[in-house]
Amino acid sequence: xxxxxxxxxxxxxxxxxxxxxxxxxxxxxxxxxxxxxxxxxxxxxxxxxxxxxxxxxxxxxxxxxxxxxxxxxxxxxxxxxxxxxxxxxxxxxxxxxxxxxxxxxxxxxxxxxxxxxxxxxxxxxxxxxxxxxxxxxxxxxxxxxxxxxxxxxxxxxxxxxxxxxxxxxxxxxxxxxxxxxxxxxxxxxxxxxxxxxxxxxxxxxxxxxxxxxxxxxxxxxxxxxxxxxxxxxxxxxxxxxxxxxxxxxxxxxxxxxxxxxxxxxxxxxxxxxxxxxxxxxxxxxxxxxxxxxxxxxxxxxxxxxxxxxxxxxxxxxxxxxxxxxxxxxxxxxxxxxxxxxxxxxxxxxxxxxxxxxxx
Numbered sequence: 426x427x428x429x430x431x432x433x434x435x436x437x438x439x440x441x442x443x444x445x446x447x448x449x450x451x452x453x454x455x456x457x458x459x460x461x462x463x464x465x466x467x468x469x470x471x472x473x474x475x476x477x478x479x480x481x482x483x484x485x486x487x488x489x490x491x492x493x494x495x496x497x498x499x500x501x502x503x504x505x506x507x508x509x510x511x512x513x514x515x516x517x518x519x520x521x522x523x524x525x526x527x528x529x530x531x532x533x534x535x536x537x538x539x540x541x542x543x544x545x546x547x548x549x550x551x552x553x554x555x556x557x558x559x560x561x562x563x564x565x566x567x568x569x570x571x572x573x574x575x576x577x578x579x580x581x582x583x584x585x586x587x588x589x590x591x592x593x594x595x596x597x598x599x600x601x602x603x604x605x606x607x608x609x610x611x612x613x614x615x616x617x618x619x620x621x622x623x624x625x626x627x628x629x630x631x632x633x634x635x636x637x638x639x640x641x642x643x644x645x646x647x648x649x650x651x652x653x654x655x656x657x658x659x660x661x662x663x664x665x666x667x668x669x670x671x672x673x674x675x676x677x678x679x680x681x682x683x684x685x686x687x688x689x690x691x692x693x694x695x696x697x698x699x700x701x702x703x704x705x706x707x708x709x710x711x712x713x714x715x716x717x718x719x720x721x722x723x724x725x726x727x728x729x730x731x732x733x734x735x736x737x738x739x740x741x742x743x744x745x746x747x748x749x750x751x752x753x754x755x756x757x758x759x760x761x762x763x764x765x766x767x768x769x770x771x772x773x774x775x776x777x778x779x780x781x782x783x784x
Contacts, residue, residue, distance in 0.1 A: 468498035471673035473606070474680070475760025476505060477740055479750055481725040488747070489610075490737035491519070492672045492680070494600035494665065499673050501605050507613050509732045515724050516614045516621045517733035519607075520717040520746075522709055523627045545580045552579050552586055556651060563655050564590075571597055571658075583651035584692055591688070594658050600669055610734060619732075622724070624717045626709065650692035657688050672737070677760060681741060718746055725755065 479486040487509045495501075510516060546555055553561050564586070571593040572578060578586050592602065614621050657665075664683055671679035693710075717735070724731040739745035751757045 467496050467670050467673045470500045470502050471496075472505075472675050473501050473503050474672060474675045474677055474737075476509065477747065477760060478756075478758040479721070479725065479747065480756040480758070484725050484727075484729055484731075486517075486721055486725050486728075486731045486733055487513075488733045488735050488740065489606070490680075490740040491606050491734060492668055492737045494595045494602050495605045495669050496673055497596070497599050497601040499605065501609055501673070503609075506610070506732070507617075509730065510610070510613045510619055511617045513617075513619050513730045513732045514728040515731045516610065516619050517717075517720055517724060517731060518621055518623050518625070519734045519736065520713050520739075521625045522713055523625050544582065544585050546582050549580070552581070552583065556583055556648060560648075560652060560655065563659070564651075567594070567655060567658055570594075582647060584647035587647075587651045587654035587688070587692065590658065591654055594662065595665070598662055598666060600665065606734065610732075622720055624713075624720050626712045626716050628709065647692070650688060653688035653691045680737060714746060714749075718749055721746075721750065722753075 474490055477488040477490065479488065489503075489506060546552075552564065556564065567590055568578070571590055578589050581589065595601065611621070613619075668680065668683050670676075671683065721731075721733060724733075735746060740747050742748070747757055
């Protein structure tokens with residue numbers, strides 16, 4: 426598993442799909458209230474949080490906020506979501522960026538050795554040589570705890586070593602990245618024959634061989650990513666577990682109160698601002714935000730009912746995607762703590778049936 430995760434980013438100039446756009450963390454109280462949550466991760470069938478509503482006249486966009494990671498042994502099944510999707514004219518997928526090259530299978534296979542090499546530091550340097558001594562000492566403690574004796578990761582670029590460590594750590598505490606929410610949404614959309622709209626921004630690399638060569642020899646500004654990953658694993662694993670539990674049981678107040686630190690912003694910024702990508706595209710984060718918001722506005726203009734998925738931080742932070750919609754004049758309603766979506770609520774928003782002229 427560890428090698429598969431590291432290869433994902435090192436081979437990003439071949440394919441890099443399904444990554445959520447990096448966004449800033451919302452401002453939360455410095456001292457969150459003491460909560461009486463069990464240290465165990467919840468399991469079994471869980472409802473998840475309530476849905477947000479964005480309105481334009483008679484049209485409504487229902488949004489499910491997601492967090493990651495989530496409990497590995499939970500099964501998310503929401504009747505509220507199925508009620509909405511069953512009445513929707515469109516399902517909007519989550520935001521993200523995909524970096525790809527039109528090479529075909531054999532072209533990608535030919536570049537595989539270069540991708541393997543791209544995950545390593547230039548000139549054969551080790552992590553100990555490229556990160557500060559104090560940071561490396563902290564890395565060794567966490568590596569011993571979550572990865573073990575594997576020496577190969579010592580040659581990885583800091584951003585890739587951080588990804589390896591993070592994924593091993595969350596697996597050890599009973600959490601997982603992905604695979605909880607979207608499979609259910611996808612299945613429900615298919616069941617009710619509702620079209621899905623992808624909001625992923627695709628960046629095509631026209632010169633993948635040259636790009637990989639540049640990447641292999643270039644240095645990434647990824648120490649911030651490495652440091653924030655260490656910090657999160659040293660201090661945030663308990664909060665991460667609480668956040669996953671709070672999402673699973675639908676405790677919005679807990680999600681709002683818990684401090685939110687996310688190393689992904691620093692890691693994705695390091696990748697996006699590398700010289701290799703910066704020469705070939707511009708403002709990836711801005712493009713991703715504009716794409717999702719544009720799709721949402723188009724849906725609100727034409728559909729009576731639309732369902733969308735969005736990272737919870739974009740619902741909660743003051744400058745997130747939903748805040749931007751509110752600033753444009755859309756009405757935004759947060760989910761009530763104890764008010765599930767009723768079938769009548771959604772049906773009332775369906776477009777009225779057309780009748781022949783003269784009736």
